[in-house]
Structure formats: structure tokens, C-alpha cells
Amino acid sequence: MINFLKKPNEKVFNLKELSSDALLYKVFPRLVMEIMKKYFRLEIEGLENIPEKGPVIIAPNHSGFSGFDAMVLSYILQQNTKRIPRVLTHHLWFLTKTTALPAQKMGFIEATYENGVSLLKRNNLIVLFPEGEHGNFKPTSKRYQLQEFKRGFVRMAMTTNAKIVPTIVLGAEETHINLQQLKFTKFLRGLVLPLPLNVIPLPAKWKIVFLKPVQLPFDAEKVTDRELCHDISSEIQEDMQKKINREIKNRGSGFF
Template identity: 65%
Template sequence: MKKFLPKPNEKIFGLKSLDRDTLIYRVLPRFLLEILRKYFRLEVEGAENIPRRGAVIIAPNHSGYSGFDAFLLGHVIQEEAKRVPRVLTHHFWFLTETTAIPAQKMGFTEATYENGLNALKKGNAIVLFPEGEQGNFKPTTERYQLQEFKRGFVRMALEAGCPIVPAIVLGAEETHINLKKLKFTKFLKGSVIPLPLNVLPLPAKWRIRFLEPIELPYKASSVNDAELVHDIAQDIQEKMQAAVEEEIAKRGNAFL
């Protein structure tokens, strides 16, 4: 049988063999994220707490306005846990086809309850920020003060019967400085946007810590118990706030 032989100077597994989409949306983002990981001197702790298979909600604090926390979390989960998470992100990414196509190719999904639950029912890991845009766009003067958690992530966990892994991200607050949170009153009512001081990221040292998984010992029907859902979300927020303060006390100067 005649064997396939590559032509001279042809690299089967080189960049030339990659299609345009793979290069733009897979290879380059991964390359850039590795650069960011080194630039921020990123430390990761507790990756063993991420289940290697099955549905799971990874619930981090949200900060830094730029979305770097979402990019880096997705990258860390792929590298450390060998899973490709569905990252639920702000609907602004999906307002136009120009932004929606690259967002989807990089694993981003519009942050809706239905999208999150569908991903979980297929056995996927999802990254969901319980603070939403209120956490992401809060002013830097309120850094590391967790905003009130929305309860959708608890309802998803109850309905899908999956664990929640809280995650703590330190460094994003100092990387991008936000002066103020602006609220829309006329157009896009109810939405908020940041008023940033810097666009280029400052070299703050980053640390991501995954806490132990939280298994909810309740039936799926508990999703309709508003008081229970509220109490669970509040308990997780308090647990994460305590972990954030513990990490801040240990780290010292954010840039050293």
C-alpha cells in the first residue's frame, strides 16, 4: 500500500494547515491568553475542585469592566481541568453579528437562564457571574465589594441537580480602573456601562482560587421556593466575600 508522503517543506500540523477560523478564534486567543497569564503573573489554586465531567456551575466574582476575568477563567478551566466551559456573558456581545460570531466561536454564550440550563442538561460546565453587570461595572472605589447576587444560578443548580463551584478572582479590579457606573435612563433602559480610566491593562498580579464544590441537598421542585433560593444565594455570596477578604489580607500590594 502506498503511504502518504508530505510534499517538501509542508508542515502537516503547522499553521499552514489551519483554516482561517481556527487560527483567528482558537490559536490566536490561546496564544494571547498565555501572554496575559504571564503578564499578570497569574496564580491558580483549587483547580482540583472543578469536576472533570458532568454538569457544574462555576460562579466567580465579577470585576474589572473589561471582561478579562471571563477570558482568563475560561482559559484556566481548559488548561487545568481539561474542560471547555460555556461562559455566559453580557448580551452586548450578541447585539450584532460582528461581535456575536467571534464570541460564540470563543465559547461565549448569551447569559440567559434558558441558555445556561440547556448547557447544564447536556453535561457541560458553565461559568456564570452571579453579580452580573453590576459587579463588572462597579466603580473601583467599591473594589472587592460583592454586589447582590442574582438568583438564577441557584435555580439552575437545583433544576439541573449539579454542584456550584465558587471562584475568587483577584487582580482584575486593579488591572482596569473604572471611575463610575453609568446608567441608561432612556435608551437601553436598565443597562449600565463603565466610565474607564485606562484601556491598556495595568500589570496587577492576578490570583484565581476555586473553592470547594457546593452540593445542594434539595429536590428540583425547590426551584419554586423563592425564600430558599434567596437564602442559598446569600449564603454563597457571604462565603465568597469572606474568601475575597482572606485573599486580600494575604497578598499585600497588588502590583508586587
């Protein structure tokens, strides 16, 4: 996979000599990400908590229907560590070649258990949102209220002995306002979509906090223990919710 977000060793002076692919998937994304960092006045804490090697699962809260949190996280990880993150994303990205090609070139992988395990067994760092689409597509009235975590990330960690880095993203909830969560169970089981208020992102102040990594003291044989996986997932969710609540209380307004 091509590293399209990686910072080049030398500056690009003649854009006319670059291919359309390089402009679209290399120069333009970096430019947009740098603009977003300044626009959101991005603050980052806890980069030292990200392991330098071995299989790692970055497990953030999912917020703001646009998916900006996934893009910003991927860029920050790539710019501040020596690792290339693989972001497990919604299957809707991969329904057609038109959306699948740019998604793959940006380092996005379809969010399946098999894909996650395969990447981790090759000692990759992956970004996986335990809430799934129910997190970033929830209405803004429920902002910063974590939705129930799926247990796949726990099972992946057990299977591959990967470390889990719980991660807090603040600001995305205010950047994009979602009026309602729409469910289309009659047409496609489990399909959830947002009803957005704004398309242009609002200038909320963002903060990303990487918490201390969690090493599960269980081997792969425990992966089928549903109660254990549920308890671990719930405990991580509870700890993250407490951290979110403290951060929200301390920061005051999301725009100042």
C-alpha cells in the same frame, strides 16, 4: 461548537497554511492567553475542587470592566481540566452578527436562565457570574465589594442537580480602573456601562481560587421558592466575600 482554545496535540509550524478563522480564533487567542498568564503572574489554587464530570456551575466574582476575567477563566479551565467550559456572558455580545460570531466561537453563550439549564442538562461545565454586569462595571472605589447576587445560578443548580463551585478572582480590579458606573435607564431599562480610566491593562498580580463545590440538598420543586433561593444565594455571596477579604489582607499590594 468548535473548541478554539484547546491546546493542540502538535505544534503549529507553518502559519501560512492555516485559514484566517484558525488564526483568529485558535492560534491568536492561545498566544494572547499565554502572554496574559505571564503578564499577570497568574497563580491558581483549588483546581482539585472542580468536578471531573456532571453538571457544574463555576460562580466567580466579576471584576475589571474588560471581561478579561471571563477569558482567563475559560482558558484556565480548558487547559487544566478535561472539560470545555461554556461562559454565559452579557447579551450585548449578541446584538449584532459582528460581535456574536466571535463570541460564539470563543465559547460564549448569552446569559439566560434557559441557556444555562439547557447546557447543564447536557452535563456541561458553565461559567456564570452571579453579580452580572453590576460586578465588573462597578467603580474601582468599590473594588472587591461583591454586588448583590442574582438568584438564577441557584435555580439552575436546583433544576439540574448541578454542583456550584464558588470562585475568587483577584487582580482584575487593579488591571482595569473604572471611574464610574453609568446607567442608561431612559434609553434601555437595566443597561449599565463602565466609564474606564485605562484601556491598556495594568500589570497587577492575578490569583484565581476555586473553592469547594456546593451540592444543594434540594430538588427541582424548590426552584419556585424565592425566599429559599435568596437565602442560598446570600449565603454563598457572604462566604465568598469573607474569602476575598482574607485573600486581600494576606496579599498586600496588588502589584507586588
